[in-house]
Structures are given as structure tokens and as C-alpha cells.
Amino acid sequence: MKAEIIAVGTEILLGQITNTNASVVARALATLGIDSLHQQVVGDNPERLTAAIDLAAHRADLVVLIGGLGPTKDDLTKQTLAAYLHVPLVVNFPAHENLRRYAKQSGHAMTPNNWVQAKLPFGAQPLTNHVGLAVGAIASRGPQHFVLLPGPPREFEPMVRDELLPALAKLAGGHAVLRSRVLRFFGIGESALVTQIADLIDGQTNPTVAPYIKDFEVTVRVTAKAASDAEADALIAPIAQELLTRLAPYCYGDGDDNSLAQTVVRGLADRQWQLTAAESLTAGALQGALGDVAGVSEWFKGGFVTYSNATKASMLGLDKATIDAHGAVSEYTAKAMAKGALRQVGADIAVSLTGVAGPGPNEGQPAGTVWIGVATAQGVTAQEYHFAGTRNSVRGRAVKAGLFAVIQALQK
Amino acid sequence: MKAEIIAVGTEILLGQITNTNASVVARALATLGIDSLHQQVVGDNPERLTAAIDLAAHRADLVVLIGGLGPTKDDLTKQTLAAYLHVPLVVNFPAHENLRRYAKQSGHAMTPNNWVQAKLPFGAQPLTNHVGLAVGAIASRGPQHFVLLPGPPREFEPMVRDELLPALAKLAGGHAVLRSRVLRFFGIGESALVTQIADLIDGQTNPTVAPYIKDFEVTVRVTAKAASDAEADALIAPIAQELLTRLAPYCYGDGDDNSLAQTVVRGLADRQWQLTAAESLTAGALQGALGDVAGVSEWFKGGFVTYSNATKASMLGLDKATIDAHGAVSEYTAKAMAKGALRQVGADIAVSLTGVAGPGPNEGQPAGTVWIGVATAQGVTAQEYHFAGTRNSVRGRAVKAGLFAVIQALQK
Numbered sequence: 001m002k003a004e005i006i007a008v009g010t011e012i013l014l015g016q017i018t019n020t021n022a023s024v025v026a027r028a029l030a031t032l033g034i035d036s037l038h039q040q041v042v043g044d045n046p047e048r049l050t051a052a053i054d055l056a057a058h059r060a061d062l063v064v065l066i067g068g069l070g071p072t073k074d075d076l077t078k079q080t081l082a083a084y085l086h087v088p089l090v091v092n093f094p095a096h097e098n099l100r101r102y103a104k105q106s107g108h109a110m111t112p113n114n115w116v117q118a119k120l121p122f123g124a125q126p127l128t129n130h131v132g133l134a135v136g137a138i139a140s141r142g143p144q145h146f147v148l149l150p151g152p153p154r155e156f157e158p159m160v161r162d163e164l165l166p167a168l169a170k171l172a173g174g175h176a177v178l179r180s181r182v183l184r185f186f187g188i189g190e191s192a193l194v195t196q197i198a199d200l201i202d203g204q205t206n207p208t209v210a211p212y213i214k215d216f217e218v219t220v221r222v223t224a225k226a227a228s229d230a231e232a233d234a235l236i237a238p239i240a241q242e243l244l245t246r247l248a249p250y251c252y253g254d255g256d257d258n259s260l261a262q263t264v265v266r267g268l269a270d271r272q273w274q275l276t277a278a279e280s281l282t283a284g285a286l287q288g289a290l291g292d293v294a295g296v297s298e299w300f301k302g303g304f305v306t307y308s309n310a311t312k313a314s315m316l317g318l319d320k321a322t323i324d325a326h327g328a329v330s331e332y333t334a335k336a337m338a339k340g341a342l343r344q345v346g347a348d349i350a351v352s353l354t355g356v357a358g359p360g361p362n363e364g365q366p367a368g369t370v371w372i373g374v375a376t377a378q379g380v381t382a383q384e385y386h387f388a389g390t391r392n393s394v395r396g397r398a399v400k401a402g403l404f405a406v407i408q409a410l411q412k
Numbered sequence: 413m414k415a416e417i418i419a420v421g422t423e424i425l426l427g428q429i430t431n432t433n434a435s436v437v438a439r440a441l442a443t444l445g446i447d448s449l450h451q452q453v454v455g456d457n458p459e460r461l462t463a464a465i466d467l468a469a470h471r472a473d474l475v476v477l478i479g480g481l482g483p484t485k486d487d488l489t490k491q492t493l494a495a496y497l498h499v500p501l502v503v504n505f506p507a508h509e510n511l512r513r514y515a516k517q518s519g520h521a522m523t524p525n526n527w528v529q530a531k532l533p534f535g536a537q538p539l540t541n542h543v544g545l546a547v548g549a550i551a552s553r554g555p556q557h558f559v560l561l562p563g564p565p566r567e568f569e570p571m572v573r574d575e576l577l578p579a580l581a582k583l584a585g586g587h588a589v590l591r592s593r594v595l596r597f598f599g600i601g602e603s604a605l606v607t608q609i610a611d612l613i614d615g616q617t618n619p620t621v622a623p624y625i626k627d628f629e630v631t632v633r634v635t636a637k638a639a640s641d642a643e644a645d646a647l648i649a650p651i652a653q654e655l656l657t658r659l660a661p662y663c664y665g666d667g668d669d670n671s672l673a674q675t676v677v678r679g680l681a682d683r684q685w686q687l688t689a690a691e692s693l694t695a696g697a698l699q700g701a702l703g704d705v706a707g708v709s710e711w712f713k714g715g716f717v718t719y720s721n722a723t724k725a726s727m728l729g730l731d732k733a734t735i736d737a738h739g740a741v742s743e744y745t746a747k748a749m750a751k752g753a754l755r756q757v758g759a760d761i762a763v764s765l766t767g768v769a770g771p772g773p774n775e776g777q778p779a780g781t782v783w784i785g786v787a788t789a790q791g792v793t794a795q796e797y798h799f800a801g802t803r804n805s806v807r808g809r810a811v812k813a814g815l816f817a818v819i820q821a822l823q824k
Contacts, residue, residue, distance in 0.1 A: 012435070026427030294771055315716075345723065
């Protein structure tokens with residue numbers, strides 16, 4: 001099956017928003033083995049949208065239309081698709097019932113607009129929106145399928161993942177279910193990872209194995225089509241096991257919405273441990289990342305940003321002359337910072353980061369040199385890293401490496 | 413002039429990278445009054461790329477091709493364009509001379525590939541790449557223009573801004589120069605801002621006035637075409653002045669690469685002041701943002717992440733019972749945190765942030781309630797905010813509001 005993605009919206013043509021939806025749905029389709037050879041962007045204009053749909057329908061079996069499903073006069077994607085397919089727009093009663101349920105849950109009254117939003121091209125299969133009012137749909141014409149998806153990413157992404165992909169898996173393979181498992185890795189580059197699992201990526205069609213890199217982390221998605229959840233899981237399990245065996249030192253967790261910071265917080269909760277931190281080059285960014293996790297306050301009461309040797313000494317109860325003698329970026333200082341923070345806060349585990357963010361060298365050490373220390377009641381360790389890239393890339397990698405070091409210590 | 417943007421790259425079709433370049437160039441073209449009605453994405457395939465170019469050439473005067481300018485066999489955009497235009501690819505000597513200069517500067521030896529990279533469609537005008545080896549170009553066929561741009565954003569963005577836009581300004585208007593000035597605002601929503609300056613946006617063709625929102629900040633770009641820099645600046649000045657008059661309370665600076673954090677650091681340098689911070693809900697993210705600015709270490713020696721009332725008291729030398737009595741999210745606590753941090757570090761200015769990030773309420777206060785305090789030797793102030801959105805949106809807005817509060821205090 002070949003797909004073509006059409007994003008609809010004048011604000012994309014003007015560059016006011018970036019077309020992130022296209023890459024999200026393209027990546028999702030790829031897990032089903034559905035490639036696309038073309039993407040289009042077109043404004044909220046019925047003539048040009050009709051031409052775009054027609055062009056796509058001549059090149060692809062699956063035409064995915066994104067945006068323009070709202071209730072205002074600018075929103076005309078489903079009207080245009082219905083006209084193109086020569087079918088009327090009619091109220092879809094299951095969709096309307098879902099809207100009524102959603103409105104009740106979120107405390108909104110139903111309005112006449114809700115009838116407009118529940119209208120779909122005649123014969124289309126609705127895609128439920130659990131976080132908003134725009135109803136998605138799959139309209140079919142013989143072997144060809146046309147998909148309607150809402151534009152706002154917070155409605156779009158769950159609809160793609162939870163509604164569209166399972167429906168397409170059925171259409172594409174006659175299978176009842178589509179399941180995927182995402183494994184998350186840190187500390188290995190994408191090309192090194194791909195090299196180690198090239199045979200699994202190339203050799204597999206069900207499940208598929210798809211690596212993806214973002215923000216210095218690599219995820220690998222294993223997706224299976226099968227007749228039942230149990231069958232799909234049985235297809236996924238040996239491949240996931242093989243990935244974990246080959247890439248064990250780098251795996252820190254799984255799941256779509258997981259992150260290093262969430263894994264740290266879960267690990268702290270498991271051990272009932274309090275964390276603290278002393279950050280130099282990252283200047284609070286690691287603690288800031290922990291703050292992203294709801295519920296972290298139970299396991300993190302506070303920490304230090306010790307940017308100068310003087311604050312390293314005064315805040316962490318260390319001797320400035322000794323830090324000066326060893327240098328701010330050294331094994332000694334990383335260990336002393338972690339131990340000092342642990343002691344000052346009375347925590348169970350402390351992480352310290354000190355390094356040269358750049359752009360230039362510092363104290364004779366090149367930009368990218370970073371020491372990360374971890375202290376617990378059992379003792380203190382420190383490790384040296386050399387990160388490439390700009391100042392912010394070095395700091396971003398250091399934050400992730402610090403979180404990964406905490407995870408490893410928690411798993412000991 | 414109508415433009416059409418074609419991004420070339422299989423990795424975009426697979427969703428492995430997001431097509432950010434298209435929005436960057438679309439936004440840039442809009443400042444020249446050049447709109448586009450269509451965008452396309454196509455893979456590294458000469459037949460499909462030829463068809464995409466031909467389709468665009470039938471709908472637009474300006475066809476912008478992005479990506480596929482590298483020296484590998486996958487990179488065939490300029491070869492395909494040359495074939496489409498029925499012209500040979502020839503070494504462009506000014507481009508080759510620039511490559512030689514760039515290689516010398518960056519300490520690389522020239523290779524045979526450099527000859528390939530210096531080849532352009534016969535008659536094309538080169539666009540210089542100051543940060544990489546891929547040479548851009550504008551090839552013209554009668555009144556129609558075809559632009560070649562490199563894919564990597566760090567090469568693409570400066571080429572669009574510094575090379576393509578001035579060249580297009582000449583082509584479009586016969587003007588010698590294109591200048592723009594970017595004003596930066598915080599604390600006002602995009603729609604409120606647009607309402608206040610709607611007459612300037614709608615009434616202007618030279619200069620154009622283009623607002624843009626990103627990461628809770630609004631920028632307004634004023635762009636003029638003229639025969640000389642001085643003439644362009646003279647066109648920009650009264651509009652910029654009018655914008656500043658109407659939006660004075662929200663303006664914090666100007667420039668493309670500016671940020672609230674950079675403006676804070678510049679303000680500290682002007683006053684020769686040391687800053688510190690005590691962060692609760694933002695958990696270090698404000699200090700982390702300051703760490704993004706090279707050279708901040710002279711004006712920021714460290715600060716505190718005080719997530720619990722106990723660490724607020726112990727780290728900042730406050731009385732926990734009094735904090736408990738007033739509540740963590742209160743005017744009292746925000747002021748006490750700022751004063752405490754100022755005193756502990758011996759700094760000249762301290763900012764404090766305490767609030768309810770959410771998702772749920774805390775201590776009876778709804779998510780989004782934030783108090784920000786600023787202390788100097790002259791005294792302490794605190795202000796209450798109510799931010800909408802998710803936990804991370806509340807925290808992100810709080811960081812920006814904290815930086816803005818420091819800027820206002822520094823400008824007093």
C-alpha cells in the first residue's frame with residue numbers, strides 16, 4: 001500500500017506553524033510497512049484542495065488529509081473530500097454519541113456546532129477523538145482509502161496511534177490487531193545501534209523493527225500485526241528479547257511516553273530514595289528535567305546550581321582551595337560535589353555534573369569534557385565523558401548522561 | 413510573485429526528520445510579500461523530482477528546492493534541475509573560490525568532491541555557504557527562478573537569511589538591499605498583539621510587518637526593500653518606533669538570535685551585577701536557561717532548587733514554620749525566597765519562583781498559580797501570575813516570566 005500525506009492549512013504555507021504532523025503520521029505508517037512517495041501542503045481553498053486530493057488519488061492507495069476539521073468556515077477538508085467522492089456529508093450517530101460523552105466528561109454543553117462536527121462523508125468509518133471535538137474518519141472508494149485527521153497535534157497524535165493505525169492494520173492485512181512495543185536506549189549513537197541490529201531491521205516484515213533518534217536518545221519500535229493481542233505479543237517478544245540482549249548496556253526503559261527523567265523518578269519510588277543534585281555546566285537543567293515529571297516532589301526536595309568554585313565550596317561544604325588545586329572539571333571535584341550535595345540535603349543519592357560547555361576550552365580542557373559523579377551511602381563514583389557539538393548540545397547530552405548514570409546506580 | 417517549496421529527501425517521507433526548512437523559508441519569503449499556494453515533499457528519485465519541479469513550474473514563478481546538494485550519489489537535486497532546464501552542470505569559479513577559502517579557514521584539505529560541490533546549473537547565480545560545503549544557487553529561465561538550498565538547517569537558515577532573501581529582493585523589486593529588524597515581546601499573547609497593531613500589519617507593503625509566536629514569545633519582523641541600507645533603515649525606523657510606542661510594556665529586546673536569557677546576561681553585564689535564583693516549581697529550569705548563554709559565568713555563580721518547604725528553609729536560611737503558615741505558593745514565600753537567596757550567595761539581584769505546576773491543585777490553589785519574587789539591595793517585590801496549559805507549559809511560561817521580571821528590574 002502506498003500512502004500520500006496532504007496537510008491542509010494556510011498557516012503552514014505561511015510558515016507560521018511547522019508541519020510536524022506529516023512526519024508523525026509518516027513514521028507511524030512506516031511501522032505498518034506503508035511508505036509514501038509524496039507529501040503535499042495546500043491552503044484552506046476548496047479548488048486547490050480538490051486538485052491535491054485528485055493528484056494524490058492518482059498516485060496512492062491511501063490519502064491522508066490532515067487539518068481543517070474544525071467547525072469554522074475556514075475548515076472545509078471533509079466538505080471538499082465528500083464533494084470529491086460524490087457523497088453527502090451526514091451525521092454519523094456513533095460519532096455524535098461520542099461527542100455527547102466527551103462534552104459531558106469535560107463539562108461542556110452540546111451546541112449546534114457539534115452536529116456539524118459529527119458529520120462525515122456518507123459511509124465513512126469514524127475515528128474517535130478522546131481529547132477534542134473534531135471527529136476523524138476513513139472513507140473508502142473501492143480499494144482506495146481517504147483519511148481525515150484533525151490538525152492540532154494533541155488531538156492528532158493519539159488519534160493516529162490509537163485509532164488510525166489499528167484500523168489500517170485491519171484494512172491492510174486483514175488482521176484484527178496491531179501492537180507495538182517501544183524500547184528506549186541511551187549512550188549509543190543511531191548508526192552504531194543500527195549496525196548492531198541491521199539484520200533484525202532488514203529481515204523483518206512482521207514484526208517490523210524501526211529505530212528513531214531524537215534529543216540524543218534512540219528508540220526502537222517493534223510493531224506486529226496479528227489476529228489477536230496475544231498473537232501479536234508472541235510475535236514481538238522474541239525480537240524484543242533479541243534487541244535487549246544485543247543492546248543491554250544502553251537500554252533504560254520502554255514505552256512511548258517514557259523519558260530518562262520519568263525512569264529516574266520511578267526508580268526512586270521503587271527504592272523509596274531521595275535524590276539531590278549539584279550542577280555546574282548544566283546550571284539546573286537536569287533538576288529542571290526532573291521537574292517535568294508529575295509527582296517528583298515526593299523524591300526530590302531540592303538541589304544546587306554551583307557554577308563557580310566559590311559556590312561549589314560554600315553551598316556544598318567543600319574546601320575551595322582543594323577544588324582550585326584539582327580543577328573544577330576533574331574526578332575529584334565531581335566526586336566531592338556529589339558527596340557534598342548528598343550530605344547537605346540528607347538525600348539517599350546525589351548526582352553531580354561539572355564540565356566545559358564551550359564554546360572555548362576552560363582550564364586547559366577542551367569543550368565537551370564532562371565529569372559526572374554519583375554518590376550514595378555505599379560510596380561515590382565518577383565518570384569522564386567527551387561530548388561533541390555546540391555549547392547547548394554538550395549541556396543537553398550531559399543532562400541525559402547524568403540521568404542515565406542515576407538510573408544505572410538505582411538498578412544496582 | 414508566487415513561490416512553491418519542494419523539500420527533497422526520503423528521510424522526510426519516512427518521517428525520520430521533520431520538514432522545518434519549509435516553514436523557515438515560507439516565513440522568510442512572506443517578509444518579501446512572496447506567498448506560496450503549495451508545498452511538496454519528494455524523495456531522492458530523479459523521475460519523481462523532475463515531475464515535482466515540472467508541476468511547481470506550472471503553478472509558481474519561484475520554485476525553491478531544499479536538500480540533496482551533498483556530494484554523495486543520493487544527492488541529485490542540482491543534477492535533476494540542470495537536466496530539467498536543459499543546461500549542463502559546470503564548475504562555478506566564484507563558488508569554487510569560496511569553497512577553497514572555507515576549506516582553508518576550517519583546516520580541511522580540498523578534495524575532488526569539492527569540484528562536484530562547486531558545480532551549478534550553467535548560468536546560475538551561486539548562494540554562498542559560510543558554514544558548510546554545499547553551494548546554493550538561483551537558476552533563472554526567463555521570468556521564472558529556481559532556487560537550490562542545502563538541507564541541514566544550520567547551513568540552510570543562514571543561507572536563506574543572508575544570501576537568498578537579499579538576492580530575491582533584487583529580483584522581485586529591482587531594489588539593491590533588503591533589511592529587517594526583529595522586535596521581541598513577552599507577556600502579551602499573539603492575538604492581543606496583532607489586535608493592537610492590525611493597521612500596521614495590513615496597511616504596510618514596504619516595510620512589511622510580520623508577527624510570529626514561538627515558545628511563549630512574540631516577535632515582530634519589520635522588513636524593508638530599498639536602494640541602500642540607509643534608505644531601508646529610514647523606512648523601518650518610524651514603523652519600529654510606532655510598534656515600540658504601542659507595545660512598550662512588553663518589549664524586551666531585538667534581534668534574530670536574541671533571547672530573554674541573553675538579555676538578562678547583557679543587563680547584568682551593563683550593571684556589573686551578580687544574579688542568583690531560588691526555584692521551586694521550575695526546579696532549575698530558569699538557571700538552566702541562563703546556562704545556555706556563553707559568558708554567563710561572570711555574572712551567575714550559582715543558585716538553589718528548593719522544591720520542598722524544608723529545603724526552602726534550610727538552603728535559604730528561612731523559618732520553615734513561617735513558610736508552612738503562609739503556604740509555599742504565596743507572596744510571603746516568594747519574597748522570602750528571593751531575599752534568602754540574595755543573602756546566601758551575596759548577589760546583587762535574586763529571582764524566586766514558586767507555584768503550582770499541576771496537573772492538579774496544591775494547597776488549595778489551582779494549577780498555573782505562580783508567584784515570582786525579585787530582590788535587590790533596594791528591596792523585594794513579588795507578583796502573582798496565572799498560567800494556562802499543561803504542567804510543562806506552566807513551568808515553561810514561569811521560566812520566561814521570571815527572566816522578564818529580572819529584565820524589568822535591571823532596567824529600573
